[in-house]
Amino acid sequence: MGFLPLSFGLPAVLAGLLALPVIWWLLRLTPPKPQTEAFPPLKILARVLRKEETPHQSPWWLTLLRLAMAALIIFALAEPVFNPRERISTGGNAVAIVIDNGWASAPDWAMRVASAERLIADAQAENAPVLIAFTVDAPNAEIGPFDAEAARERLNAAEARPVPVDRAATYERVAQALAELPNTSVAVLSDGLASEADDAAFDRLLANAGGLIWATPQGVTEIGLTATANEPDAFVVEAVRPTADAGPRQAVVAALDDRGRRIAEAQLSFGAGEAAATAAFAVPFELRNDFNSVAVDGEAQAGAVRVLDENSRRRRVGLIAQGDGDEAQPLLSPLHYISRALAPFADLVEPSSADLGSAIPELLEQRPAMIVMADVGTLPDEAHAALTEWVEGGGTLVRFAGPRLAAAEPDEDLLPVRLRIGERALGGTLSWTEPQAIAEYPQGSPFADLTPPADVTVSRQVLAEPTADIVERSWVNLADGTPLVTGARRGDGTLALFHITPQATWSNLPISGSFVELLRRLVQLSRNQGPGNAQTGNGEATLPPYRLIAADGSLVPPTPDARPLAVSTEAAVTIENPPGLYGTEEGVVAHNLLPQDATLEPIARPETPLAVRDVAYGFDEQVDLRGPLFAIALALMILDTLAVLWLGGKLRRPRAARAVPAALALALIGAISMPDAHAQAQGEETDIQPGDEEAIAAISQTRIAYVLTGDSSIDAISRAGLEGLGRFLSAKTALEPGEPVGVDIAVDELAFYPLIYWPIDEGSEMPSQAALARIDAYMQDGGTVLFDTRDQFGAGFDAGSASPSTMRLRDILANMNVPPLEPVPDDHVLTKAFYILPEFPGRFNGSPLWVEASQTVEEMADRPVRVGDGVTPIMITANDLAGAWAIGGNGAPMLPTVPADPMQRVYAYRAGVNIMMYMLTGNYKSDQVHVPSILERLGQ
Incomplete structure (x- = not known):
C-alpha cells in the first residue's frame, strides 16, 4: 500500500x-x-x-x-x-542485464549504472541470480551468472568506452548463457542509437528469454562530427544528429590547438527536420594550420570530437628537377623560386639523387601531399606508372614548363592538357606580338577569388592543343586568351601545369607575390597521403598510439590496452584501436570515431511476443524515513x-x-x-587550505633543503651539515638562513628552495621516473641540485672504474636532461663569489666540483670571469661537503676531515659560502669587473 x-x-x-x-x-x-x-x-x-x-x-x-x-x-x-520508486519484478529464474557502454552512453553513464543497480537490488530481493554483459567488452569477459554482490562489483568496475557498441557479439554470448537458464528476464539498457543487424541480434537474444525489460534515454540528442575539410577559404566541419524530424538546433564547434587551448569557434545550425549540418571556420590559413582537434561544446562524448593530422595542417611537398642548375648562380636554379615560395607554409623534401628512376620512388615513400616537377620531360616507365598511381590515389602533381617539356612527346596521363611540341615566343625580334599580361582569373578556377597581378607579363610559353574542355581546364589565362595555368582531376588527385618556367626567364611571374599566392592555394587543395615514418612489423605498417580520445571527449595519454594502428588498411575503431592520434611527435595519423558517411538513428524497441516492460533511466531518489x-x-x-x-x-x-x-x-x-x-559553522571557517602554512613558512626565510634518502644516519649528517653551514653563513655574511628542510622529491614542493643537497647512497632505493621528472623540472626552472657521492677515495665521476655511489649517480642522471659538465674553471664565478677559492674541499679533498660547462667558446679579453648570465642547475662533488659542515649539539665537528687538517674544514665552510652566494646573487661578480669601463664610457 x-x-x-x-x-x-x-x-x-x-x-x-x-x-x-x-x-x-x-x-x-x-x-x-x-x-x-x-x-x-x-x-x-x-x-x-x-x-x-x-x-x-x-x-x-x-x-x-x-x-x-x-x-x-x-x-x-x-x-x-x-x-518511492516502483519495484521492477524480474518474474523469472534469473535476470540478464545487457548494458550499452559505447561512446553514446558516456553523457548519462552514471544514470545508466544507477538503473542497473536498481535491477540488481530487485533481483536480490527475489533471490534471483544475475547475468551482466556490456556491449563494449572483451570477447572472453565473464558474464555470470553472479550473485548480487558480484554483479555490483562487475557493474562498478565497468565504464563507458569511446568506441562503437558490438551488440551482435554480446547478444550471442548472452543467448548461449540463457540456453542453460530458461525463463530468464532480459533487461536491455541501450544508448538510444541503432546499430547494424540489431533485429537479428535481438531475435537470438530473446529466443530463450521469459520477458523483456527495455530501457532507453528520454531523448537522444547526441551530435557527432563526421568529417573535416581545410578548404581554400575556410575550415569546414560536418556534423550529424540522431533524428531528422527534430526542430531547429544550434551548437558551437570549437577548434583547439595541441595544448587544448581554444583558438577559434564556429556556429553549427541544424534546421527543422535536418539530420546534417556544417560549420565553417573562416580564419586565416596560418591559424587553421594550428588546429589539432575540433569539438562540439556541451557534448561530453567521443563522437563530438574529431582529431586532425597532417592532412588538415601543413603539407609535405616534394620537389624534383631534371637539372641541378648552377650552384654559383642560384637564381637560375629551376627550384629556387619554388622553394622560396613554398617554404613558409609547407615541408619541402627533395630526393638524394637526380636520376628520375630512383628520385620519384624516393619522394613517393615520403607520402607527400604535392609534388612539384620543374621542366621534367620524359619519365622512365616504372617512375611514370608509380607517379600515375599516386596521383589517382589523391596526390597533387604540379608541373612547370621548360625546354625539356616543350621538346618531349605529349604525356596525357600526367598533364592536364595536350601540349603542342615547341614553345611560343612573345615580343621577340621575329615576333609581331608583345609580351602578354595576365587576365582576370576565370570563374570556377581555384584562384577565382584572388586578384591577378597587374605588373606580370609573359614572353614565352608552351601552348595547349585546343579541345572542347580547354576552357574548363584553364585556371589562369593571358590577355590574349591563351592558357597560362591549366588543371584537371585524375582519379582522386589533381594535375596542374604552369605553361612557363619556374625561373624568371620566360616570365616575371616567379619573382612576384602572385607566384606565392598561386602555389599556396595549390598546397591548400592538396592532401598528405599518410605519415612519412610508419613503423613496419610483419610486413604491415603500424603506428603506436600517441593521444587518444577518452569517453568524455577529452584527449588523454594512451591507455594500457591500446595497440599500434595498422595504416595499410582502413582500420576500425575498437577497444584495441580507440579513436585518437597514432604516431609520434614527428608525425601522427588521425583515427576518428565516426566515418564520413555515418548516420545516427534512434533505436527501435524489438517486436517480440514476450511481455515487455518499459522503464526510464534515472537515479534512485527514494528516501527511507x-x-x-x-x-x-x-x-x-x-x-x-x-x-x-x-x-x-x-x-x-x-x-x-x-x-x-x-x-x-x-x-x-x-x-x-x-x-x-554545524554545517553552516563549517562553511564559515577560514579560507586557509591544508599545506598553506608550510608554504608560507618555507618562503618567509631562505632555507637549504636536503634529499631524504631513507637512511637515518645519512639524513642526520645532511641536516647537521646544513645547520653548521647556516651558522657559518650567519656569522660571516648578511645571510641568516632558516632551519634546513628534508624533502621527499616524489611528493614535496621543491620550488621553495634555491639549493637542494643530495647525498648519493648506493643502498637507497632508485627514485621513480616521476620523481626524477620533478627534479628535472626544478632545475629547468632555476633551482640547483648539489649531488655528493661522498666517495672521493673510491673513483672519480668520469673514471673508468666507478664506485657504487658514482654508478648510482650515473643511473639517476641518465634519466634526466643534464647539460654538459666541466670542473669549476679557475675564472668561474664560484671561485670569487665571496672568498677567493682555488678548490672546493669537504671531508675529503681532491675531487673537483663539476658544474654546467660554459656555452660560450670565445670570451671577451677584458672579462676574466666565465659563465655569463644564469646559475648552473647542477653541481657534483665526491668530497662529502655535509660531513665537513656537520656539527653536534655542543658545536663541535661530528666527523674528522681526511687528512686531519683544521684549515680544510675552514675551506669547506668557505666553499659552502661561495656556493650559497653564487646561488643567491648569480653573476654579480662578473658584472662588477665592467664597472670601470662603463663609467669611463659614460664620462666620454
Whole structure:
C-alpha cells in the first residue's frame, strides 16, 4: 500500500495509530510525581493562606509530547519511504542485464549504472541470480551468472568506452548463457542509437528469454562530427544528429590547438527536420594550420570530437628537377623560386639523387601531399606508372614548363592538357606580338577569388592543343586568351601545369607575390597521403598510439590496452584501436570515431511476443524515513526525560514554570536544526587550505633543503651539515638562513628552495621516473641540485672504474636532461663569489666540483670571469661537503676531515659560502669587473 510521494513497507503497522486516544487517556490520568520538601514551620505558615493542590493529571504539553513520540515510532515501524520508486519484478529464474557502454552512453553513464543497480537490488530481493554483459567488452569477459554482490562489483568496475557498441557479439554470448537458464528476464539498457543487424541480434537474444525489460534515454540528442575539410577559404566541419524530424538546433564547434587551448569557434545550425549540418571556420590559413582537434561544446562524448593530422595542417611537398642548375648562380636554379615560395607554409623534401628512376620512388615513400616537377620531360616507365598511381590515389602533381617539356612527346596521363611540341615566343625580334599580361582569373578556377597581378607579363610559353574542355581546364589565362595555368582531376588527385618556367626567364611571374599566392592555394587543395615514418612489423605498417580520445571527449595519454594502428588498411575503431592520434611527435595519423558517411538513428524497441516492460533511466531518489523518524522520537524521549526531572523538582528554577513549554519547543527546534548549524559553522571557517602554512613558512626565510634518502644516519649528517653551514653563513655574511628542510622529491614542493643537497647512497632505493621528472623540472626552472657521492677515495665521476655511489649517480642522471659538465674553471664565478677559492674541499679533498660547462667558446679579453648570465642547475662533488659542515649539539665537528687538517674544514665552510652566494646573487661578480669601463664610457 502506498501513495505518492510517500509509501510504507508495512502499512498494517499504521493501525497502531488507533491506540493514540488510549495512550492520551492513560497519560491524562497519570499525575506527576509529588514534590518532596522539608518541614520548616515558618514556611508552612507562610503558605497557610495559599490553596495548594497536587494536579491529578499530566500537563497538556507533556501529554502532547508523548503522543507525538508514540506516533513517530508507529510511523517508523511502518517503513515509510519518501518519493518511492516502483519495484521492477524480474518474474523469472534469473535476470540478464545487457548494458550499452559505447561512446553514446558516456553523457548519462552514471544514470545508466544507477538503473542497473536498481535491477540488481530487485533481483536480490527475489533471490534471483544475475547475468551482466556490456556491449563494449572483451570477447572472453565473464558474464555470470553472479550473485548480487558480484554483479555490483562487475557493474562498478565497468565504464563507458569511446568506441562503437558490438551488440551482435554480446547478444550471442548472452543467448548461449540463457540456453542453460530458461525463463530468464532480459533487461536491455541501450544508448538510444541503432546499430547494424540489431533485429537479428535481438531475435537470438530473446529466443530463450521469459520477458523483456527495455530501457532507453528520454531523448537522444547526441551530435557527432563526421568529417573535416581545410578548404581554400575556410575550415569546414560536418556534423550529424540522431533524428531528422527534430526542430531547429544550434551548437558551437570549437577548434583547439595541441595544448587544448581554444583558438577559434564556429556556429553549427541544424534546421527543422535536418539530420546534417556544417560549420565553417573562416580564419586565416596560418591559424587553421594550428588546429589539432575540433569539438562540439556541451557534448561530453567521443563522437563530438574529431582529431586532425597532417592532412588538415601543413603539407609535405616534394620537389624534383631534371637539372641541378648552377650552384654559383642560384637564381637560375629551376627550384629556387619554388622553394622560396613554398617554404613558409609547407615541408619541402627533395630526393638524394637526380636520376628520375630512383628520385620519384624516393619522394613517393615520403607520402607527400604535392609534388612539384620543374621542366621534367620524359619519365622512365616504372617512375611514370608509380607517379600515375599516386596521383589517382589523391596526390597533387604540379608541373612547370621548360625546354625539356616543350621538346618531349605529349604525356596525357600526367598533364592536364595536350601540349603542342615547341614553345611560343612573345615580343621577340621575329615576333609581331608583345609580351602578354595576365587576365582576370576565370570563374570556377581555384584562384577565382584572388586578384591577378597587374605588373606580370609573359614572353614565352608552351601552348595547349585546343579541345572542347580547354576552357574548363584553364585556371589562369593571358590577355590574349591563351592558357597560362591549366588543371584537371585524375582519379582522386589533381594535375596542374604552369605553361612557363619556374625561373624568371620566360616570365616575371616567379619573382612576384602572385607566384606565392598561386602555389599556396595549390598546397591548400592538396592532401598528405599518410605519415612519412610508419613503423613496419610483419610486413604491415603500424603506428603506436600517441593521444587518444577518452569517453568524455577529452584527449588523454594512451591507455594500457591500446595497440599500434595498422595504416595499410582502413582500420576500425575498437577497444584495441580507440579513436585518437597514432604516431609520434614527428608525425601522427588521425583515427576518428565516426566515418564520413555515418548516420545516427534512434533505436527501435524489438517486436517480440514476450511481455515487455518499459522503464526510464534515472537515479534512485527514494528516501527511507525510518532513520530520521527514530532520531526525532529519540530527541523527544530525551525532552520527556528532562521534563519529568523538572516536574520532580530536580531541574526547577524559580519562576520558570510558565516558560517550560517555550523552552521545550526551543530545545526541540535546536535538536532538529543542529546538523544544519554545524554545517553552516563549517562553511564559515577560514579560507586557509591544508599545506598553506608550510608554504608560507618555507618562503618567509631562505632555507637549504636536503634529499631524504631513507637512511637515518645519512639524513642526520645532511641536516647537521646544513645547520653548521647556516651558522657559518650567519656569522660571516648578511645571510641568516632558516632551519634546513628534508624533502621527499616524489611528493614535496621543491620550488621553495634555491639549493637542494643530495647525498648519493648506493643502498637507497632508485627514485621513480616521476620523481626524477620533478627534479628535472626544478632545475629547468632555476633551482640547483648539489649531488655528493661522498666517495672521493673510491673513483672519480668520469673514471673508468666507478664506485657504487658514482654508478648510482650515473643511473639517476641518465634519466634526466643534464647539460654538459666541466670542473669549476679557475675564472668561474664560484671561485670569487665571496672568498677567493682555488678548490672546493669537504671531508675529503681532491675531487673537483663539476658544474654546467660554459656555452660560450670565445670570451671577451677584458672579462676574466666565465659563465655569463644564469646559475648552473647542477653541481657534483665526491668530497662529502655535509660531513665537513656537520656539527653536534655542543658545536663541535661530528666527523674528522681526511687528512686531519683544521684549515680544510675552514675551506669547506668557505666553499659552502661561495656556493650559497653564487646561488643567491648569480653573476654579480662578473658584472662588477665592467664597472670601470662603463663609467669611463659614460664620462666620454
